[in-house]
Amino acid sequence: GNSVTQMEGPVTLSEEAFLTINCTYTATGYPSLFWYVQYPGEGLQLLLKATKADDKGSNKGFEATYRKETTSFHLEKGSVQVSDSAVYFCALSRSDKLIFGTGTRLQVFP
Amino acid sequence: GAGVSQSPSNKVTEKGKDVELRCDPISGHTALYWYRQSLGQGLEFLIYFQGNSAPDKSGLPSDRFSAERTGGSVSTLTIQRTQQEDSAVYLCASRSILGPGLALHEQYFGPGTRLTVT
Numbered sequence: 001g002n003s004v005t006q007m008e009g010p011v012t013l014s015e016e017a018f019l020t021i022n023c024t025y026t027a028t029g030y031p032s033l034f035w036y037v038q039y040p041g042e043g044l045q046l047l048l049k050a051t052k053a054d055d056k057g058s059n060k061g062f063e064a065t066y067r068k069e070t071t072s073f074h075l076e077k078g079s080v081q082v083s084d085s086a087v088y089f090c091a092l093s094r095s096d097k098l099i100f101g102t103g104t105r106l107q108v109f110p
Numbered sequence: 111g112a113g114v115s116q117s118p119s120n121k122v123t124e125k126g127k128d129v130e131l132r133c134d135p136i137s138g139h140t141a142l143y144w145y146r147q148s149l150g151q152g153l154e155f156l157i158y159f160q161g162n163s164a165p166d167k168s169g170l171p172s173d174r175f176s177a178e179r180t181g182g183s184v185s186t187l188t189i190q191r192t193q194q195e196d197s198a199v200y201l202c203a204s205r206s207i208l209g210p211g212l213a214l215h216e217q218y219f220g221p222g223t224r225l226t227v228t
Contacts, residue, residue, distance in 0.1 A: 042221070043201070043222060046217075096165075097166060
C-alpha cells in the first residue's frame with residue numbers, strides 16, 4: 001500500500017541551526033511528494049512540492065529533493081528561525097488524495 | 111480572493127447526537143476533499159468529490175459518516191450518532207483541476223472544524 005513515514009518529534013533547535021526532518025515513502029509508481037506546514041492556530045499550508053524523481057522543491061529557505069532510489073523526501077533548512085516553529089507534514093499524492101505522515105513538531109528557541 | 115472556509119470552527123456535542131460540518135471551497139475549484147486530524151490517527155483522508163459526485167469514499171470510517179456536495183460548491187459532512195472516538199479536527203480542502211502544470215496538484219486547506227463529543 002501507500003504510506004509515508006516521518007521522524008517523530010519534537011525537534012528542538014536553537015535559532016540559526018541546521019534542520020533536517022526525514023521522510024520516506026512507500027508507493028506504487030511515482031507519486032508527487034509534498035511538505036505541508038501547520039503554524040500554531042492556523043490551517044495546513046503547502047510548503048513545497050516535487051512531482052518527479054530528482055526534482056527539488058524549495059520555498060522560504062526550505063528544500064527537499066525527490067529521491068527515487070532511497071524513496072525519500074527529506075526536508076532541510078540551513079538556518080531556522082523562531083518563526084519556523086510549527087508542525088511539518090510529509091505527504092504523497094495517489095489517486096487524487098493526499099496520504100500524510102504523522103507530522104513532526106519543530107520548536108525553535110532564540 | 112477568499113480561501114476555503116469551514117463552519118462551525120468549534121462544535122461540542124453529546125454522544126449519540128448528529129452533527130453537520132460545512133465546507134465552502136475556493137470558487138471555481140471542482141475537486142473537494144475531507145480529511146480528519148486526530149491525536150491517535152494523524153491526518154486521514156475521508157472522501158473526495160469531483161463536482162457533485164464522490165468517486166472515492168474509501169476513507170469514511172463507518173456508515174455513520176456521509177457527505178454530499180451540491181451545485182459543485184458547498185459540501186456537508188454529516189456524522190450520525192456521534193461517538194467519542196469521532197472527536198477530531200475535520201479539514202476540508204479544495205483543488206482546481208484546470209490550468210497548466212504543477213498548480214493543479216495543490217490542495218488548499220480550510221482552518222478546520224474542531225469536533226468534541228462528550
